Amino acid sequence: MYVLEKAPAKINLSLDVLYKRPDNFHEVEMVMTTIDLADRVELSMLAEDRIKIESENRFVPNDERNLAYRAAKLIKDTYNINKGVRIKIVKQIPVAAGLAGGSSDAAATLRGLNQLWSLNLSLDVLATLGAQIGSDVSFCVYGSTALATGRGELITELPPPPACWVVLAKPSIGVSTQTIYQQFNTNNIAHPDTKGMISAINNNDYTTMCKKLGNVLESVTLSLYPEVRQIKQLMLQSGADAVLMSGSGPTVFSLVQHESRAERIYNGLRGFCGEVYVVRLLGYRQALD
Incomplete structure (x- = not known):
């Protein structure tokens, strides 16, 4: 079987x-x-x-x-x-x-x-x-x-989030989650608006979802790995609607509504970063079938 x-x-x-x-x-x-x-x-x-x-x-x-x-x-x-x-x-x-x-x-x-x-x-x-x-x-x-x-x-x-394109870029480094958490200080941090993000998803509100993106580990990884910061800056300069690092990194993703803009970001990153992908959000359980 x-x-x-x-x-x-x-x-x-x-x-x-x-x-x-x-x-x-x-x-x-x-x-x-x-x-x-x-x-x-x-x-x-x-x-x-x-x-x-x-x-x-x-x-x-x-x-x-x-x-x-x-x-x-x-x-x-x-x-x-x-x-x-x-x-x-x-x-x-x-x-x-x-x-x-x-x-x-x-x-x-x-x-x-x-x-x-x-x-x-x-x-x-x-x-x-x-x-x-x-x-x-x-x-x-x-x-x-x-x-x-x-x-x-x-x-x-x-519910699934509002539909959009996702451009992912991973520099040629690996990041240890344990190391990032060891460097992380829970004092004096700006907490993301988790409730606001949930509300945006529930209301299928793409603009607010973009505004509510947040990751408290991002500042730690950006300080240790300047190439991650460069990727984020390149994505923003290329016209991404929103950009964030995922997890403890080092992958950075951008959200865009239009495929043509996703392709532009992808093409702008290919020479700088070895692993770049253009994908869609899934966000629903049936995707596993």
Whole structure:
């Protein structure tokens, strides 16, 4: 038997950090949505009882460092599954980019194994399992648009955001989320208007959504990596409606309503940045089918 799952990337329309918790995680408020850039996760039965990760991308580990591997092990351990699985990950999402590629692969693995092994688990149960793997995995299980709170694992689904084009640019660097959080100071920061962002999405108000974009981690990453700041400036100069860094970076995205302007931004960045994409917002659960 063979199961194919789509693993879409996410962007943060709003990312706020409230305080550091006693468990050393940070309490966050994030509005996230999916975009039409996705890995493909192919799952098939193995004769022997083991987890086998395959990928042509040399940056994808094939052991317990891989979040998809951890997802498969968690399912096996939790439900006493004595079966093997081959997980082939076809990467399209840049690695270490702030786009939750690894988390989305893990979420796709949870959904796929639920089918492959006929476990009949709900998405809510899979999302709860996902929280044990990583903070973004719960959101990625649903693959929609949502407010994520707690350390990111408490999900309140929202309607899809207003339709638009997204131009993504990732410089040839990787950014450690842990490093950015270590440098982040919760004092004297300008918090984004999370409620305003949610209201804009609920009202399908593109202009207000653009105005309410915000990410408190952005200033930390921009101070450490000047190339990220340059990308943001280039996008603004090229006529983007709004520009923001996703997650802890280093990927920067711009929102535009017109395809011609998205292509202009794309062409302006190609010579400066190795990985540039023009995609659409998804933001709805059916995109996973």
